[in-house]
Every structure is written in structure tokens, then in C-alpha cells.
Amino acid sequence: MTLDNLQDLSIFAKVVATGSQSAAARELDVSLAVVSKRLALLEKQLGVRLLNRTTRQQSLTEEGQLFYASCVRILAEVSEAETQLLLHRDSVSGVLRINAPNAFGRRHLVPLVTTFQARHPQLRVQLDLTDAVIDLVEGGVDVAIRFGSLPDSSLFARELAPNYRVLCASPDYIARRGLPQSPAELVQHDCILFGEQLVTEWQFHDESIKVHGNIVTNHGEAAHELALCGAGIVLKSIWDVGADLDSGQLIRVLPEHAIASAPLHAVYLHSRHLAPRVRQFVAFVSEQLQQAWRWDPAPKLRVAASGQNRRARVSGI
Known part of the structure; x- marks a missing residue:
């Protein structure tokens, strides 16, 4: 016999x-x-009388005394448990598992994680930096930071801050090979590609433009790093190469030509009932990154005459 209705126990204890x-x-x-009916059903389910009842008074049976003591303990x-759950629900604690691209994570996310964890000492952070796009469920990830649009409709995303991608190369490479004057001229240049294919x-x-790596x-x-060493032209997020463009270690290539966007997103499995550690971390990162944004807006991307525009998929870089 099992009791699956705590309300019956509460009614009995209150009586x-x-x-x-x-x-x-x-x-x-x-x-x-209602009280009378629930008590009767409870006694029927237990198979014993809990209360001796008359029109003027009631008293616990021996079985009722034993059961009442157990009820008080169970309800307490x-x-x-409810109190602890409410406290946990409103506190930033537990383990926060974050996945992010290598370069962006090291340069921009590590300082933010450090500050956020210092503000919430009960929180433990597991930070996984990889350029591969991992499965959030299989990886046990609470939130992933990714560039690009969201190809998987089962996931939810919040745009964190502005972002665009740029082509750039080192001054040494430009001195040797010159600057391309149009996208079509890229086929005559050395290109550094990310992934596994020699052509993209x-x-x-x-x-x-089809380019060869x-x-x-x-x-x-x-x-x-290959671009900094003069190996060729690379396509990167402004967040990754912005500081090198500012210092002159890299030079922008074809700045007047907009490249398909790759928004910076926080990606997670559920949009409702997020744990406070996830919700507050995403809000904190968004606020800090928007404050750190210092680059000019990207040129507008014109849509092709066919009305189709390729959307950049979520990626690790």
C-alpha cells in the first residue's frame, strides 16, 4: 500500500x-x-481506523497515534525540502557548465567567468573551450557561447552583443602579395581556412567566392596565429582580431565588402525555468560584452536578387 496524496496526510494531521x-x-x-470524505478514504486505504469519532469528541486510536507521529515527521x-528548493531556486549556486570557442573564451569569457564566480562564491564553473560544436545534451552543457545563426530549432538562443566577421592579413603578407581590390581577386591569394576542407x-x-586554402x-x-605570421588571409570574428586591427598587427582586407553575419549567441536547451546560475550568467555576459563593444558597425549585407541570403550557421569561431 502506498500513499500518493500528501493532502490526505495534511488533513488528518490538521484534524x-x-x-x-x-x-x-x-x-x-x-x-x-471534504475533510470527512478524505479521512474516510484515508482509513479505507490504510485498512485501519485512525480516529474514534462521536458527535462531541474525537480521540486517536492506537494505530492513529502511530500514524500521526509519522505524518508529522513526513510533512515536516x-x-x-520545499524550503530548500525555494532557496536553491533563487540562489546562484551549484555547477555551471559552459562551452565556448577557444579564442573568444580565452580572451573575453575567462575574465567574465572569474568576476561572476567571485560574486557568487557558492557557484562552481566548468568551462570547456573548444572550436567544435558539441551536443548540449550529450555534453551536459548548461549554456554554450556560439557565433552564427541557430540551425537546431530545438535549442534556444539569446543574442549577447554585436558581432561581424572580417577578412584580415598581416602587414608582411600585404607587402608581399598586395591587397585584393575585389572579392573575386581572393582566388589569387593564400587563404587560411577553418575546418577540414581545402576549398570553401x-x-x-x-x-x-570559392576560395582555396x-x-x-x-x-x-x-x-x-597563422595570419599574424603572414601565412595568408583569414576570416575571423571582430571579437577575435579587433585588438590586432587596432594595433596594426593585422590589416583589414576588403573592408567595404560586407560578409554574411555571425551573431554572438548564448545557446541553451530550455527558455523557461532556467536555473538562476544560467539566467544570471547570460544576463551578466550580455551586459559586459555590450559595454566592451568598441568597433564600428558592420556594412549592411545586401540580399541577392533572388531574395535568398545564406545564413551563417552556428560555429565555434
């Missing part, structure tokens, strides 16, 4: 505590008929 069914009904704000434990397409305005890497920071 004993108040001394009568009518008093219990008043305190519980239910009808006397349930109340304590870079989307400009209403045209797509003289070097291909699966690591976003490696692609960045």
Missing part, C-alpha cells in the same frame, strides 16, 4: 492538531464534507 474536523475545515478553508520533511565559400553581398586548420586560434 488531530485542531481537535475536530470542523476546526480543521476552517483552517484549511475547505468544506467539512516535505516542508523542509566566403559569402559577400550577393556573390559567393593554402593552410587549413581545425583550431580557431591557430588560424589567427
